[in-house]
């Protein structure tokens with residue numbers, strides 16, 4: 001059972017270069033590649049600093065939003081998965097894509113990228 005509030009405040013790091021390991025291991029990293037049919041969006045949690053992936057501490061889910069609208073969600077289990085997810089999306093250029101992840105101990109973390 002999670003110790004973190006499911007709908008608690010969302011942590012958002014604006015200057016990841018100046019952030020510490022705790023912030024780096026939780027802030028989603030978003031990559032976009034043009035592919036047939038749209039944009040391949042890959043969200044990685046633990047890009048710079050790996051996040052633990054054990055039953056007592058892991059990323060429970062990753063959600064992708066276009067603006068404020070949820071467009072994809074991935075529920076994860078520890079050990080059997082890693083917190084890296086990809087999906088092809090079709091959005092207008094200039095759309096802000098927002099990734100939100102939930103750590104069972106440390107709550108919600110978000111990052112954005114413009115398509």
Ligand SMILES: [Fe+2]
Nearest residue numbers: 103104105106
């Ligand atoms: Fe964590």
